[in-house]
Amino acid sequence: MNLRQIKLVISDIDGTLLTTHHLIDDQLKDVLLELHQKAIPFILASARSPEGMSPITEELNLSDNPLVCYNGALVLKKQSDENYTVLFSHELNRTDVQQLINLINTKFPHVTINLYSGSEWYVDKIDKWTKIEADITKEHPIVKNIQQLLLNVALPIHKLLLIGESEEIKQLLEYCTNLRLPNSSFYLSKDNYLEITHRDVSKDKALVELSKYYDVPLENTMAIGDNFNDIPMLSLAGLGIVMDNAPEEVKKSTNLKTTDNNHNGVSKAIRKFILDT
Structure with missing residues (x-):
């Protein structure tokens, strides 16, 4: 051309x-x-x-x-x-998200959950991973109970970002893949960053x-x-x-x-x- x-x-x-x-x-x-x-x-x-x-x-x-x-x-x-x-x-399926949160809380409690809705960034707590991400993006997360956030059915969920040690995130990705969630896709944006969005x-x-x-x-x-x-x-x-x-x-x-x-x-x-x- x-x-x-x-x-x-x-x-x-x-x-x-x-x-x-x-x-x-x-x-x-x-x-x-x-x-x-x-x-x-x-x-x-x-x-x-x-x-x-x-x-x-x-x-x-x-x-x-x-x-x-x-x-x-x-x-x-x-x-x-x-x-x-x-x-x-294009929003994540809430049932998929609930399954993922339950998995992380049960088997990967040290992984940091970042939930993105519209222009807002929500976390359960401020830790070293959220501080690193905030320094890169110049954003400030809102500290909220993620499980309670999910109760708000009007809240769109555009992305989950899961951060932890590289080996732990690798194991988490394997678990997530085995869940075979029909509406979600997973990929590593860094060795220790697992991104989850709608499959489309x-x-x-x-x-x-x-x-x-x-x-x-x-x-x-x-x-x-x-x-x-x-x-x-x-x-x-x-x-x-x-x-x-x-x-x-x-x-x-x-x-x-x-x-x-x-x-x-x-x-x-x-x-x-x-x-x-």
């Missing part, structure tokens, strides 16, 4: 437009201004919550664009400082929803990412760009590569494949 036909760009955050020290690609703001002048939306897609993505959107002047949160479980658009309009929402949630499905929202054919989209959960999105987009810091298996998902996240990979990809063509 003609590279000049790209009309929509979607990008992962961690390991992609953020450096290993969690700093934003320092050339990106200027590049995004040029994209904006060409009326090409730049969409952030992440496992993060809306609040965890907010500082990045504000620094990059992206507050008017939709956000793909929780890997696509929630896609929303900011309307004001504290208000969002939900574009798409993925970045590639979010890309489909956004391509329809903007009335842009998939062949006219570009996706940038670095990890295993980015592979379907990279494969589906008209142009799938993989970061040089990605694992080898992820690199095999597309033949288009940019530099790593510590060397302005996202900015260079946009310049090479859109702005300088």
Whole structure:
């Protein structure tokens, strides 16, 4: 295809437009201004919550664009400082969640349960894992009894994040898989981070929803990412760009590569494949 036909760009955050020290690609703001002048939306897609993505959107002047949160479980658009309009929402099944919470409380009591609903992050207690996550995302969790939260049937559950020691999380993943829950999917975003969302949630499905929202054919989209959960999105987009810091298996998902996240990979990809063509 003609590279000049790209009309929509979607990008992962961690390991992609953020450096290993969690700093934003320092050339990106200027590049995004040029994209904006060409009326090409730049969409952030992440496992993060809306609040965890907010500082990045504000620094990059992206507050008017939709956000793909929780890997696509929630896609929303900011309307004001504290208000969002939900574009798409895919929530966990409450029965599945209750089974998972019971399993963790019974067999894995040292695992930290993080429950995400809309823009809110709930935890049973503050511990070393929540402190680490808060430091990364610049968010502050709300301490609530998770079991009591589940009694509120009106509360949407977009994601569970289970954090613990790597070996314990590996065992927990095996237990979760053996439960064969029909509506939930599980994946490791880190060796000690187990993410749980609805089985229909993925970045590639979010890309489909956004391509329809903007009335842009998939062949006219570009996706940038670095990890295993980015592979379907990279494969589906008209142009799938993989970061040089990605694992080898992820690199095999597309033949288009940019530099790593510590060397302005996202900015260079946009310049090479859109702005300088």
